[in-house]
Amino acid sequence: MTIRIVTGGIAQETNTFQWEPTTLADFSKGSSEIVRGAEILALAGTGTIYGGIVAEAARLGVELIPTTYGAAVPGGRVSREAFDTLRGEILDGIRAALPVDGVLLGLHGAMALEDADDGEGPLIAAVREIVGPDVPIIAPLDLHTNLSDEMIAEADGFVGYKAYPHTDTPETGAQALRMLVATVKGEITPTMASARVPLIAPNQSMVTTWQSPLKEAIDRARSMEGEPGIVGATVLGGFPFADVPFAGVATIVVTDNDPALARRCADELAGLCWERRERFTIHPTPPAEAIAEALAGEPGSVYVLADISDSGASGTAGDGTVILKALLDAGARSAAVAQIMDPAAVTACVAAGVGGTVELSVGGKHDGLHGAPVEVRGTVRLIHEGSFVQAGPMGRGRVASRGRTVVLEIGGRGGIELQLTDLRGHPNDLNYFRAFGIEPTERRILVLKSAAHFRAAFEPIATKVIEVAAPGISSPDLHSFPYQRLRRPIYPLDPETQWSPGE
Ligand SMILES: [Zn+2]
Known part of the structure; x- marks a missing residue:
């Protein structure tokens, strides 16, 4: 008899200091995604947990029965509607698949709900209620899991990522599946x-x-x-x-x-x-100091200035302005900024059109915790619908999007190339520049709104990485x-x- 493993899950990392909740609609926006049925199996080969799980299931000859997997960009607490809807689909899928030999859940581990501090515990408990005490439930977890007692009580096993940036996501998914299959076989x-x-x-x-x-x-x-x-x-x-x-x-x-x-x-x-x-x-470096060091660097050098306190991958809005302001104050050139979320500024740039000149107040509008809006004057160089395929190593093969994206050039050719976006994002891939006509290896300064995930792709091209001290809700302070x-x-x-x- 072929071993039957049912799978699905909800993955979201909640920054509870983000006032804006993560709604059901947010699970389908930008880089977020709800995949169902065969779409889960189509994740084979990608840099996701299912990239590893699907391949390992084929290798082990087990049948993988997909339900629903919702993975949202990190953000505020998940709405009750979003959680109940996704959980309902997963549970319906499991009921329809019964009898099953095991359950493999796709989780993050740090999801909080608008009315509960733990999302994963109640999800696993609900699955347990359906499959009973004898069907093993195992899940891979993100390294940033906040582990609750209920998660431990309801599951049979967990295994977490060991790499940050999370370049071992597929391997961890595969490891969790091997643990589950060995359990089912009684090994x-x-x-x-x-x-x-x-x-x-x-x-x-x-x-x-x-x-x-x-x-x-x-x-x-x-x-x-x-x-x-x-x-x-x-x-x-x-x-x-x-x-x-x-x-x-x-x-x-x-x-x-x-x-x-x-x-x-x-x-x-x-x-x-x-x-x-x-x-x-x-111990991050003050912005002016970081910029001065970068500008004094050897010709051809690339300095990554990481805006570690405004990291979209940690649920911030990504509209912090403190480093942009310091670049303008320093008269910096050959600088590319990924990115500032500001849908109103994007709309103004789209109205001006490619080649148009705009004067705008950008960023600092979402929560006032990441610097004040900054006045800029520039030329619209590019208007893009926003989506692109990631090159990796993290998330290789996955489509990322920050919604409509504009490149605004400040200070003429060779000045500051500022990406303005509809949605937040986490620039962890060289294609966050290349897809928008900017060659990252040819810029003196790259400003990345990212706490750490940028390192997988950018450390190899950086002369130096400097963690910059700016305010925000992913601050190391x-x-x-x-x-x-x-x-x-x-x-x-x-x-x-x-x-x-x-x-
Ligand atoms: Zn993580």
Whole structure:
């Protein structure tokens, strides 16, 4: 008998400091997408979890029964309507597929709802109610998962990404499917332990392209996975831009029927993170200083100025203006900015037409937390419908879009090329420039609104990456956030926090 695995899910990372909710319509806008049935299977070969899951299912000869998978760009809390609608489709799909041998869920792990801090726990619980206690439920998780008790209680196993930027998304999907299939075949009895560390860490300190404190713990998790009895070992950095009680660093270890080993390993990984707590600090450079350094660079050099506090991939609006203002103040040239979200400015540029000159007030309109609007005068060089195919390494083969996109050239040829967009986006791919007629390797300064995902594509072409200090709701300065629901005490908000693994 062919093993039957039903799959579907909801993936969204919620920045609860983003006032604008994520609605059902938002799940179909820009780079967000709801895929159903055979469309899920068509994700084979892409840089998504299903890129790995579909290929692995074929390799293992199991039948994958797709339901609905909704993946939205990070943003505000998910509306009840969006959650209930997608959950309803997934549950209907599972009911129609019964009997099944296992459930593989496509989750992010840090979804909050407009009326609940945890989206994943209730989703898994609802699936459990349908399939019963004996059908295993397993899911891959994003490294930025905020792990809730209900998630752990309702699922049989999780395995998280180990790379940030998330270049191992397909591999993690495949690993989760292997865990599920081995469970169905009776080869393993997944036994899970988790530990939640009283630590929130800025995303920027979790990057694995350098030996960050989180990567040191992840390296140990990787080595654990080669040890007897361990099926999966995960270090979650958590998502700190979420004011939910269970936000922060956590670990998960799945063993083959060995609860003591799972507990010991989960605690060991938690201890590694806790010992390093003072090193989860980021020291960004003031904008003027970063720009001066870039302008003084050797001819042919490329400086990436990362607007790490206004990262669309962390749910900000992406309309921050502080670095643009500093570029204008410095008279910077050969600078390309991806991007400022400002639909009104886009409309004005479209009205002026290609070649037209406009005077505009751009950005700073969404929430007032990312700098004031900035007056610019420039020439409209390009008007684009906005979508393009990503080259990777992250999200390779997927279509990204920020809606209508305009390139406004400020200061004439060789000045500042500012992309204005309808929607927010996360420039993690060279095609965020190339698709719009800008060759990133030929610009002195690239301004990217991205906390870390830009590194996969841009570190290889950058002379230097500078993390720039600007305000915003993905700031590494966690003291700047008005947390109210987060559990306390927690480091670094409560610097005297005492803890040891096993508590
Ligand atoms: Zn993530």
